[in-house]
Amino acid sequence: MDGDGLEGSVIIGLEIHCQLNKLNSKLFCGCSTKQQGLEPNTMTCPVCLGLPGALPVINKKAVEYSIMVGLALSCEIAEHTQFYRKNYYYPDLPRGFQITQYDWPIASNGILTVEADGEERTVRIRRVHMEEDPGRLVHQGSIETSKFVLVDYNRSGMPLLEVVTEPDLRSPKEARRFINKLRNILEYLDVFDGSLEGALRVDANVSLRGGARVEIKNISSYKGVERALLFEISRQQNMKRRGVKVTQETRHYDDERNCTITLRTKEQAEEYRYYPEPDLVPLSVKSWEPRLKATLPELPDARRERFKKQYSISDDHAKVITSEIRVANYYECVAGKCEPRLAATWVADYLKGELNYRDRDIKDAFEPEKMIYILEQLKTGIITDKGAVEVMRALLDEGGDPKDIILSRNLAKVETDITKAAVKDVIKENLEAIRDYKDGKPQALNYLVGKVMKKTNGRADPAEVNLLLRELLECT
Amino acid sequence: MALYEESVHKAFDRIKHSKLNAYITLDKEGALETAGKVDDGKVSGRLAGMTVAVKDCITTKGLLTTCGSKILSGYVPPFDAEVVARLRKEGAVITGKTNMDEFAMGTSTESSYYGPTKNPWDLTRVPGGSSGGSGAAVAGLECRMALGTDTGGSVRCPASFCGVVGIKPTYGLVSRYGVIAYANSLEQVGPMARNVSDAALLLDVIAGHDPKDSTSVPHDACYTDHLVEDVKGLTIGVPKEYFGEGTDKKVDNAVWSAIMKLDKLGADYKEVSLPHTKYALSAYYIIAMCEASSNLARFDGLRYGLRIGKDENWHTTFSRIRAEGFGEEVKRRIMLGTYALSEGYYGKYYLKALKVRTLIKQDFEKVFKGVDVLAAPTMPTTAFKIGEHADDPLSMYMADIDTVPVNLAGVPSISVPCGFAGKLPIGIQFIGGFFDEPKIIRTAHTYELNTDFQKLPEGF
Numbered sequence: 001m002d003g004d005g006l007e008g009s010v011i012i013g014l015e016i017h018c019q020l021n022k023l024n025s026k027l028f029c030g031c032s033t034k035q036q037g038l039e040p041n042t043m044t045c046p047v048c049l050g051l052p053g054a055l056p057v058i059n060k061k062a063v064e065y066s067i068m069v070g071l072a073l074s075c076e077i078a079e080h081t082q083f084y085r086k087n088y089y090y091p092d093l094p095r096g097f098q099i100t101q102y103d104w105p106i107a108s109n110g111i112l113t114v115e116a117d118g119e120e121r122t123v124r125i126r127r128v129h130m131e132e133d134p135g136r137l138v139h140q141g142s143i144e145t146s147k148f149v150l151v152d153y154n155r156s157g158m159p160l161l162e163v164v165t166e167p168d169l170r171s172p173k174e175a176r177r178f179i180n181k182l183r184n185i186l187e188y189l190d191v192f193d194g195s196l197e198g199a200l201r202v203d204a205n206v207s208l209r210g211g212a213r214v215e216i217k218n219i220s221s222y223k224g225v226e227r228a229l230l231f232e233i234s235r236q237q238n239m240k241r242r243g244v245k246v247t248q249e250t251r252h253y254d255d256e257r258n259c260t261i262t263l264r265t266k267e268q269a270e271e272y273r274y275y276p277e278p279d280l281v282p283l284s285v286k287s288w289e290p291r292l293k294a295t296l297p298e299l300p301d302a303r304r305e306r307f308k309k310q311y312s313i314s315d316d317h318a319k320v321i322t323s324e325i326r327v328a329n330y331y332e333c334v335a336g337k338c339e340p341r342l343a344a345t346w347v348a349d350y351l352k353g354e355l356n357y358r359d360r361d362i363k364d365a366f367e368p369e370k371m372i373y374i375l376e377q378l379k380t381g382i383i384t385d386k387g388a389v390e391v392m393r394a395l396l397d398e399g400g401d402p403k404d405i406i407l408s409r410n411l412a413k414v415e416t417d418i419t420k421a422a423v424k425d426v427i428k429e430n431l432e433a434i435r436d437y438k439d440g441k442p443q444a445l446n447y448l449v450g451k452v453m454k455k456t457n458g459r460a461d462p463a464e465v466n467l468l469l470r471e472l473l474e475c476t
Numbered sequence: 477m478a479l480y481e482e483s484v485h486k487a488f489d490r491i492k493h494s495k496l497n498a499y500i501t502l503d504k505e506g507a508l509e510t511a512g513k514v515d516d517g518k519v520s521g522r523l524a525g526m527t528v529a530v531k532d533c534i535t536t537k538g539l540l541t542t543c544g545s546k547i548l549s550g551y552v553p554p555f556d557a558e559v560v561a562r563l564r565k566e567g568a569v570i571t572g573k574t575n576m577d578e579f580a581m582g583t584s585t586e587s588s589y590y591g592p593t594k595n596p597w598d599l600t601r602v603p604g605g606s607s608g609g610s611g612a613a614v615a616g617l618e619c620r621m622a623l624g625t626d627t628g629g630s631v632r633c634p635a636s637f638c639g640v641v642g643i644k645p646t647y648g649l650v651s652r653y654g655v656i657a658y659a660n661s662l663e664q665v666g667p668m669a670r671n672v673s674d675a676a677l678l679l680d681v682i683a684g685h686d687p688k689d690s691t692s693v694p695h696d697a698c699y700t701d702h703l704v705e706d707v708k709g710l711t712i713g714v715p716k717e718y719f720g721e722g723t724d725k726k727v728d729n730a731v732w733s734a735i736m737k738l739d740k741l742g743a744d745y746k747e748v749s750l751p752h753t754k755y756a757l758s759a760y761y762i763i764a765m766c767e768a769s770s771n772l773a774r775f776d777g778l779r780y781g782l783r784i785g786k787d788e789n790w791h792t793t794f795s796r797i798r799a800e801g802f803g804e805e806v807k808r809r810i811m812l813g814t815y816a817l818s819e820g821y822y823g824k825y826y827l828k829a830l831k832v833r834t835l836i837k838q839d840f841e842k843v844f845k846g847v848d849v850l851a852a853p854t855m856p857t858t859a860f861k862i863g864e865h866a867d868d869p870l871s872m873y874m875a876d877i878d879t880v881p882v883n884l885a886g887v888p889s890i891s892v893p894c895g896f897a898g899k900l901p902i903g904i905q906f907i908g909g910f911f912d913e914p915k916i917i918r919t920a921h922t923y924e925l926n927t928d929f930q931k932l933p934e935g936f
Contacts, residue, residue, distance in 0.1 A: 046555050050774050052548070053535040053557055053654040055689050087770050087817070091790050096773020149790070151778075273817040275826060278661035278767060279652075280690050 010233055012175050013167035014225075015203040016182060017160050019133065020065050022191050026157035027132045028056030028099065033158055036196060040138070040152035048157035050094030055279050058083075062130060062159040063106070065191040067285060067292050069161055070107025070128050072185050072299055079286045081106045083130075083277040088270065091151055092135035100131035100162075102274045106285060112185075114177045116170065123178055124166040133158035136198075155198070167205060172229035175204065179225055180323070184300050187325045194222075195361060204229055208236050212248040216260050219253045228253040232260050303328055311340035320348040326362040327352065333368035338375045346375060350389060354396055366395040373402045384461055387411040414459045422455040423468045437473060445469060478515030480525035484508050484569060487527050491571075491618045495599055498613040500532050500590045501540040502572035510569045521567030522681055528563055529619040531610050532573040533580050534665065535654040536560050543656050544576040544588040544606075547801030548781045557654020558689070559623060559665050559682045566681050571619045574609030578803045579772065580627055580658040582606045583875050584865070585634070587805045592862055595637060596933040597900055601859040604637030606630040610668050611638035617936055621669040621678050627659050628760050629854070629879025631666035632891035636854035636903025639893045639931065641675045641920070642668045644879075646911050647886035648693035650679075651686030657771040659764035662883040671930055672892060672921040676700050679913065695911055702914035707922045708742035710915070712906075713847030717753035718878050723856040730895030730902040731853045738851070738923060748847060750839040752832065753881055759832035760880040761873060762816055762825050768806075769813030775801065808869065837885040844909035849919050853878050854891040854903035878905070888913050892920045893929035901929070 023033050029047035046054035063081075070077055084102035110125035135153040139146035163182060169175050179202065186192035194200055202219040206229055214236070219228050236246050251260040264270070298306070304322040307313055313321075321331045321344065330351075334343040355365060374391050377383045383391070383406060394405045406412055426448055427434060436444040445466070452465045484507045491499060507527070513519040530536060533543045535553035537560075542548045556564070563570060577587040585608025586592040593608040595601040596616040603612040607624025611634025614622050624631040626644035635642025643666045650665045657663070667678035676699040685694040714735060719728055735745050777783045777797035778790075785796045802810070816825035843850065856878060865872035882889045887910055894904035904923075908916040924930065 049779065051553065051555075051780070052541075052543070052551070052656040052774065053553065054555075055653050057688060057690050085770050087773060089773065089776070089791075089794055091776075091778055094774060094779065096776065097770055271818055273770070273814065273819075273822075275766060275770070275817055275822070278691075279657075 009209045010170055011167045011207050011209065012169035012172070012229060013205040014163075014165045014169065014175060014178065015205075016163045016179060017201045018163070018182075018186055018192055019196070019199045020062055020159040020161055020191050021193050021196055021199055023059065023061055023065065023159055025059055027059050027062050027130070027159040028157055031157065035154040038154055040150070040154060043154040044156065048094070049153055050096075050156075056099060056277075058280055058283070059159060063283065063285060064288065064292055065159075065189070066106045066128065066130050066161055067288055068189050068296060069163075069186065069191065070110065071289070071293055071296060072189055073107070073110035073112055073125050073128065073163070075107035075110030075125060075128055077107055077286055077289045078104050079284065080104060080282045081285050082282040083280045084274045085277050087273040090134065091149060092137050092153075092156070094135065094153060094156055098132060098134060099277055099280070101129035104282075105129035112178065112181060114174055114181055116174050116177075121168065121170070121174060123168040126164045126166050128161060128163050131160050131162060132156070133160050167207075172226040172233070175229055176222065176226040179222060181300070183222075184323055184325065188297060188299050188303075190297070195363070206232050206236070208233070208240060208246070211236060211240065211246045214246065214248065215250045216253050217250060217263060219255075221255060224253065224255050227258055228260060231258060235260065300325075307331075311335055311344065313341055313344040317344040317348045320352060324362060330362055330365070330368050330371075334371050334375070337372045339379065342375060342379070343371075346371065346388075350392060354392055358396060360396075366399070370395060370402050377402075377406065381461070382406070382413060383411050384413060384459070386458055387413070410457070410459060412459070413461055414456050416464070419452070419456060419460045419464060420468060422452050422460065423465060423472060426451045426455065427469075427472060434473065478512065480511035480514045480569065481508055483525070484511045484527065484571075487571060487618055490616070494616060494618060495594060496596060496603075496612045496616050496618070497591055497593050498574055498609045498616060498618055499529070499572045500542055500544065500575050500588070500609070503539055503570060506539070507569045507571050510567070514567055514569070519567045521565060522677065523563060524567030526568055526621065527571050527619040528568040528678070529571045529574045529610055529613045529622040530560060530563075531607050531622070531624050532576050533625055533656045533658070534560060534623060535656065536570070536573065539570075539573065541573060541656070542589070543580070544578045544590060545801070545803070545806070546589040546782060547775045547777070547797070549589070551781050553654075555654065558651035558686045560654065562681050562684075563623075568681075571613075574607070574613050574622060576609055577606035578806050579656070579768070580606040580625055580630055580663070581768065581805050581809055583629070583633055583872050584860070584862075585609060586862060586866075587803055589803060594862070595859045596936060597639065598859065600861055601900070602637065602862055604634035604855070604859060607642075607668065608634045611635055611640060611642070614638070614640045614668050614670055615933060615936075617932070621667060621674050623678070623682070624666050624668050625655060625663050626666045626883065627663040628764060628876050628883050631668060632854045632879050632889060632903065632905055633876070635668055635891040636893075636905075637859035637901065639901030639903075639929070639933070640668055640670055641672050641890065641892050641924075642666055643675050643679055643890045643913070643917075644882060644888060645679065645683060645913060646693075646888045648691050649683050649695060649888070649911065649913070651682075651684075651689045651692050653686055653688040657767070659767040660771065661767060662760070662764060672890070672917060672924050673700065673703050675890070676703055676917050676921070697911070697914060699913055699917055702918045703921050704918055705922045705925050706742075707738055707919055710738075710743040710849065710919065711847045712738060712743050712745040712919070713748035713843055713850045714745055715748050715750045715753070715843070715850055715852055717750055718852035720877075722874060722877070723853060724858065724897065726895075726897035727853050727856060727858065727902050730897070731851065731904050734894040734904045734923060734927075735851050737926065738919070741922060741926060743919075745851070746847065748843050748850070750836070750843060750881065752835040752839050755832045756836055756881040756884055757873065757877055759829040759836070760876070760884055762829040763833065763884075765809045765813035766817045766826050767813070769810045769817060772802075772806065772810055777801065805869070833884045836881050840881075840885045840887055840907075840909070844912075848908075849912070849916055850907040852905055852907065854905040855879070858897045858900035858902060882907055886910065888916060890916045890920045892924055894923075894927070895929060899934065
């Protein structure tokens with residue numbers, strides 16, 4: 001069980017929109033895709049504003065990126081691909097239609113496996129297609145209270161890739177894992193930066209076995225996907241329990257209130273009047289495939305296997321390390337200069353743990369060189385495990401140089417003489433515990449070790465303390 | 477006063493006293509500035525100092541561009557269409573923006589929000605459409621040449637009705653960047669002039685690959701090089717479907733006389749058949765209306781153009797602006813196109829029309845294996861009276877029967893005057909295979925040199 005008690009009855013399919021935000025220019029014009037933090041409507045031109053007479057021209061690099069994603073998802077690449085117009089009215093859509101793909105998507109029939117309750121779940125990818133992002137509506141305050149709507153077209157024409165799965169997912173957790181894995185692959189391909197605002201948006205289809213399908217639109221955070229699905233599933237279960245029929249509809253996910261609300265029912269189904277975009281000629285892309293296949297980088301699964309082999313690290317560690325390209329790169333950097341297994345523990349367990357605790361990303365961590373330094377000090381016995389953790393925490397919270405931190409905080413291990421003196425003192429001061437130990441209560445030793453550590457402000461090596469205590473206790 | 481400045485003054489004088497209503501917007505200041513620069517030798521080029529009028533659906537930077545509509549009244553584009561940029565580069569003097577059917581939808585230039593243009597040969601008659609302003613301006617000496625756009629005959633029809641020359645180039649030869657789209661898979665910018673050599677010169681300037689238009693084709697040819705008087709050995713095909721019911725007897729006669737004339741000049745002719753012509757009109761109107769319904773969706777008053785009403789939700793605002801901003805013919809086509817594209821009808825109408833289009837294209841490809849050019853009437857009749865078809869849009873659509881197959885196939889065609897019915901000019905069109913502009917220009921030029929139909933309307 002994956003914890004939600006729904007295994008087997010839940011059917012989930014996803015439509016994931018990812019901005020190809022690593023491209024330099026938009027999908028149909030030369031405007032830059034780097035628009036975060038810019039003044040509204042400053043990164044626009046006649047094409048992405050849809051001014052009368054302006055014509056779209058396809059960004060060739062975007063097509064190449066899309067093919068690479070298709071290949072990474074084991075898809076077939078289309079012989080010919082074509083763009084369509086999806087006609088609808090909305091203030092953020094400057095042409096009154098969105099240029100997207102319909103028949104002949106660039107890639108289709110792929111697979112992606114995710115972990116599902118100990119086994120592997122093979123999720124079929126129905127299609128991968130390209131489309132442009134519309135602009136962005138900005139409400140003053142909230143949607144309900146805003147007296148007007150501001151439109152920012154900086155995002156208009158941003159290249160999007162939509163990945164559509166078959167309804168093969170069986171739990172919200174699997175859905176989240178799928179999205180994380182997809183993000184991971186896109187980042188390995190270097191076509192996507194998932195940390196940017198609006199980089200990824202999800203529509204999820206969910207139904208209980210035998211029930212009607214409900215589509216949840218506009219989920220815009222990674223965590224939101226799992227939460228929205230959990231909410232929607234329990235809503236549908238409650239209806240089922242009360243004997244109310246679930247109807248086919250489209251619902252909106254409200255991230256702030258964590259609930260879904262009706263957007264439109266089946267009777268109001270949208271009419272998009274798709275038809276081929278006459279301003280863009282069909283592209284014969286099949287011939288691009290071999291060249292792009294040759295440039296595909298090592299992908300997460302392959303890297304994980306290599307790490308296990310090359311560095312002799314555990315499967316769990318390899319999984320954690322390769323599940324984010326930045327972590328994997330960080331690890332390789334550290335492992336190249338240290339004992340790889342030690343590095344794995346310190347990157348996968350300690351560093352990731354400390355980052356998660358702070359809700360921070362690996363890109364906000366300190367440089368691998370500093371990690372290498374810490375591990376060197378640890379290996380040569382200059383600092384203890386505890387000391388190493390303290391250095392890491394200090395680096396994450398305050399920055400600085402690990403050497404300085406070790407010095408200024410007195411983290412270097414104390415000399416053996418001092419430890420010996422502390423041990424002697426402790427033995428003198430804790431006769432009762434010594435009696436317990438000698439009476440065959442080994443846990444009394446731990447108590448004594450703790451006392452010594454306290455006396456040395458944690459700078460003694462617990463293993464050494466242990467040894468010294470035993471030696472002395474045997475003698476007395 | 478300097479030569480070119482003087483010619484600008486002359487043209488604007490004529491426009492000032494004109495009854496044609498050929499222009500929506502004039503740019504005397506800009507025209508004089510360019511002419512002055514040409515006079516001073518600061519600007520040169522192949523069109524240096526020549527007056528050129530531009531159809532109002534072609535965007536001009538800083539100069540009002542309305543597409544003959546109310547909804548774009550007040551719209552000043554921030555960029556030049558590629559064809560306009562090319563005109564400027566060659567030193568052309570742009571006189572202004574010519575009147576047209578609203579959004580180029582029409583055969584008569586009656587549906588302009590700015591009032592109908594009149595035919596210089598008879599002020600009670602239409603100049604043809606939708607580039608009627610360009611046709612009338614050229615015929616009425618209000619400019620030396622003009623740009624029109626031809627979606628289903630919109631350059632050739634006014635050329636025929638106004639007694640001037642008009643070329644519909646091969647699809648992809650001329651950039652559409654900056655042309656406000658009506659039916660983008662069909663339309664091309666085309667030159668209009670009083671003779672074939674001016675038209676060829678203008679085509680030289682506007683033709684050529686433009687990376688800003690994905691449908692633009694790299695194709696290198698110099699059209700003025702083909703202004704030769706020689707049709708010997710040329711086979712002219714005469715498609716019998718273009719002389720059908722509804723063709724005026726006088727038009728029929730004039731076109732056949734022209735074919736005989738060319739025969740005498742050394743060409744051969746033979747009757748040929750383009751069997752799918754009878755489906756062309758229906759297919760054309762379905763495709764054009766479908767594309768129009770989508771192309772015109774951007775006019776919502778949000779970013780430019782007409783803005784009426786406030787303090788409403790956007791849905792109401794859009795609807796009000798579009799209801800008040802579009803004319804009747806435009807609304808008719810948007811609604812029909814929307815219907816034909818909607819779920820359940822797409823296959824029945826749009827896809828079927830595309831299939832017909834393929835058959836028509838194949839008709840042309842087949843026929844051009846046996847002939848060099850085709851000769852046919854441009855319009856089945858001469859210019860009709862203003863208001864004649866007002867209550868019956870279908871009867872007006874029928875007038876496009878001889879021009880639309882060319883647009884469906886994407887091949888080039890040139891219309892030249894070939895006679896008169898009373899005082900009204902008649903046009904003949906020479907149709908060529910893909911990128912066969914040199915052949916049709918040569919045919920038209922030879923014909924023009926050996927006939928006497930390049931007349932001026934009475935009083936001009």
